[in-house]
Amino acid sequence: MRDRGACFAARGFGKARPSPSGKRKRSPDKKAPPEDLSAIRILASSKEKFARRVAGVSGEIARALACDEVAVIDGVLGLADCEALRCEAERVHASFVAEHASLDFDQPGIDRTNAELLSPEDLRRAPRTVAMMLALTGLSPRLAAERGARLSSDASANMLSCYLRGGAFPVHLDNHGGDDRRLIGLIYYMNPGYVVESGGRFVPWNGDEPSPGIEPRGDRLIAFYCDRQDHSVEEFTPFGDYYRYALTVWLMDDATEALRPDRRTRSPTDAHRRLRDSLATTP
Ligand SMILES: O=C(O)CCC(=O)C(=O)O
Numbered sequence: 362m363r364d365r366g367a368c369f370a371a372r373g374f375g376k377a378r379p380s381p382s383g384k385r386k387r388s389p390d391k392k393a394p395p396e397d398l399s400a401i402r403i404l405a406s407s408k409e410k411f412a413r414r415v416a417g418v419s420g421e422i423a424r425a426l427a428c429d430e431v432a433v434i435d436g437v438l439g440l441a442d443c444e445a446l447r448c449e450a451e452r453v454h455a456s457f458v459a460e461h462a463s464l465d466f467d468q469p470g471i472d473r474t475n476a477e478l479l480s481p482e483d484l485r486r487a488p489r490t491v492a493m494m495l496a497l498t499g500l501s502p503r504l505a506a507e508r509g510a511r512l513s514s515d516a517s518a519n520m521l522s523c524y525l526r527g528g529a530f531p532v533h534l535d536n537h538g539g540d541d542r543r544l545i546g547l548i549y550y551m552n553p554g555y556v557v558e559s560g561g562r563f564v565p566w567n568g569d570e571p572s573p574g575i576e577p578r579g580d581r582l583i584a585f586y587c588d589r590q591d592h593s594v595e596e597f598t599p600f601g602d603y604y605r606y607a608l609t610v611w612l613m614d615d616a617t618e619a620l621r622p623d624r625r626t627r628s629p630t631d632a633h634r635r636l637r638d639s640l641a642t643t644p
């Protein structure tokens with residue numbers, strides 16, 4: 362099994378504490394940049410690099426979307442960057458677990474996924490993830506041409522998800538209708554150690570028929586019209602605690618009205634629960 366400790370050990374975050382004497386103590390890492398500055402540096406350099414790589418595959422995405430197919434692109438950033446993104450996702454997940462100590466993460470069930478929308482604070486704990494989110498959002502102008510729509514450059518519709526043992530997502534359409542402006546879903550998978558036995562494939566549906574599933578392999582990007590393409594996630598069975606991580610960015614129609622505040626929820630978890638409850642009450 363992979364050694365996850367390396368990811369956590371590489372974190373290096375934390376505030377300097379004053380010495381008990383009140384005097385400023387010389388510490389060996391005195392020259393280390395403040396954490397915000399180092400996060401900004403990582404963000405800036407990663408953003409440029411990721412934007413170049415993502416732009417390089419935009420034609421391939423556009424061609425698949427033009428045929429109303431799910432685009433599947435491998436080797437988007439390279440293994441090293443995919444691994445670094447995974448480390449960040451594991452850190453975000455670890456703090457999510459710590460903040461939700463009352464949740465029982467070992468109980469199997471339909472809602473065994475948790476997800477976080479990235480917020481400005483995540484710049485500090487996940488600068489590469491923010492960079493990738495911005496790089497994917499940067500596809501808006503290129504993909505808007507294909508869709509015949511104006512897409513927003515608003516980067517607020519994003520999600521970092523983690524599927525644990527038994528995690529799954531029944532068939533659904535991401536766009537809920539009403540004032541939901543999401544048109545294109547982009548999902549970048551951060552699972553370089555993925556094994557096929559784990560399942561957890563993304564399954565596009567054609568009417569009532571499932572199409573072959575797409576494995577959530579590391580450094581794979583998929584794209585689809587999220588207001589038209591029904592899809593599900595089949596049950597995930599991790600190898601050890603090698604969970605399934607994905608970064609989702611939704612490109613939205615460029616409407617001028619503000620987003621509803623209640624859009625910023627931990628949506629898949631809530632959606633699963635609602636769906637499960639409604640299934641349970643259906644005779
Ligand atoms: O992670 C995936 O492969 C898809 C998840 C999904 O369908 C969703 O969050 O809406």
Ligand SMILES: [Fe+2]
Pocket residue numbers: 533534535592
């Ligand atoms: Fe979805």
